[in-house]
Amino acid sequence: DDWHERGAAVGLRQELDASGRPVLRSVKKGFRDFQFGRTLGEGSYSTVMAATDRETGKEFAIKVLDKRHIIKEKKVKYVNVEKDTLNRLTEHPGVVRLYYTFQDERSLYFVLDLASNGELLGVLKRLTTFDYECTRFYGAEILDTIDFMHTQGVIHRDLKPENVLLDEHMHVKITDFGTAKLLSPSKSNQHPDGISEAAELLDGSDKNKANSFVGTAEYVSPELLRDKTACKASDLWAFGCIIYQLFAGRPPFKAGNEYLTFQKILSLEYGFPTGFPEVAKDLVERLLVLEPSSRLSIEHIKNHQFFESVTWGRELWKQRPPKLQ
Numbered sequence: 665d666d667w668h669e670r671g672a673a674v675g676l677r678q679e680l681d682a683s684g685r686p687v688l689r690s691v692k693k694g695f696r697d698f699q700f701g702r703t704l705g706e707g708s709y710s711t712v713m714a715a716t717d718r719e720t721g722k723e724f725a726i727k728v729l730d731k732r733h734i735i736k737e738k739k740v741k742y743v744n745v746e747k748d749t750l751n752r753l754t755e756h757p758g759v760v761r762l763y764y765t766f767q768d769e770r771s772l773y774f775v776l777d778l779a780s781n782g783e784l785l786g787v788l789k790r791l792t793t794f795d796y797e798c799t800r801f802y803g804a805e806i807l808d809t810i811d812f813m814h815t816q817g818v819i820h821r822d823l824k825p826e827n828v829l830l831d832e833h834m835h836v837k838i839t840d841f842g843t844a845k846l847l848s849p850s851k852s853n854q855h856p857d858g859i860s861e862a863a864e865l866l867d868g869s870d871k872n873k874a875n876s877f878v879g880t881a882e883y884v885s886p887e888l889l890r891d892k893t894a895c896k897a898s899d900l901w902a903f904g905c906i907i908y909q910l911f912a913g914r915p916p917f918k919a920g921n922e923y924l925t926f927q928k929i930l931s932l933e934y935g936f937p938t939g940f941p942e943v944a945k946d947l948v949e950r951l952l953v954l955e956p957s958s959r960l961s962i963e964h965i966k967n968h969q970f971f972e973s974v975t976w977g978r979e980l981w982k983q984r985p986p987k988l989q
């Protein structure tokens with residue numbers, strides 16, 4: 665892999681074995697190779713720290729998990745899901761990249777991209793709401809990334825503005841895949857081809873349905889609440905909530921406590937504030953639909969009038985993001 669080439673290129677001291685043959689070892693690094701900096705975020709099972717590679721000066725975000733806590737809370741499965749998901753989702757600009765992992769007796773470490781402009785939620789809170797152009801641009805980058813995840817057979821299951829990070833150029837980097845659902849390879853790279861996709865959605869018998877996990881109250885889908893199953897369309901429900909929130913400055917379903925929020929979701933109890941753009945309203949209304957198979961597919965969302973002027977694909981990520989004001 666490129667770590668060896670990189671190692672050779674920068675002239676790392678080359679170990680030689682007894683007979684003088686170069687010992688090829690992965691240039692994977694460990695705790696001592698980094699200068700740890702500020703804490704970027706605290707999760708229930710992890711802490712993310714900024715860290716600089718002492719040798720190259722490159723900055724990373726390192727997610728640190730305490731083994732004892734993970735084992736005590738029976739979350740070992742999530743650790744492996746996050747690693748396997750990130751390893752499957754390489755090479756897309758909208759997904760935070762996992763360079764490598766390492767461990768010591770106490771902790772596990774994930775060496776990730778540093779998205780230096782933090783969470784989309786933070787920017788939204790500072791601005792209160794996004795204008796049409798910014799909502800369309802960030803909505804497009806998030807949708808393009810969801811499309812990539814789904815074709816790779818990954819359902820994120822906890823999409824929300826806190827999990828949409830912004831890199832140094834203000835492009836989207838989606839993170840936090842510990843609660844993702846990896847579909848079996850057969851169900852991965854298909855676009856909604858009608859029969860099998862619809863069947864997977866409708867009869868709920870498909871074994872790829874997730875269970876025993878509920879995302880963040882405001883963005884959780886009705887099917888997850890009703891029958892504890894998540895499917896690709898569950899990410900599109902969350903996408904609808906995010907588009908609504910960028911324009912309205914708050915999520916569509918929010919009540920005094922989780923139970924009341926769940927009730928609003930299951931009864932589709934939400935409204936649009938005055939001034940909510942009609943075209944965006946139409947899109948959101950076709951995503952916040954109780955029946956998952958009746959929600960717009962990604963292709964239909966891309967062709968919706970709201971995204972009329974967007975050029976999808978690689979071009980999207982080469983554009984300079986609109987000024988957030």
Ligand SMILES: O=C(O)[C@@H]1CCC(=O)N(CCc2ccc(Cl)cc2)[C@H]1c1ccccc1Cl
Pocket residue numbers: 730731732734735740743744747765766767772773774
């Ligand atoms: O899959 C891997 O990359 C290695 C394989 C070898 C290994 O021991 N681990 C750690 C396994 C593990 C997972 C959870 C806990 Cl709480 C403790 C150990 C894995 C690991 C190391 C560092 C970070 C994450 C993981 Cl899953």
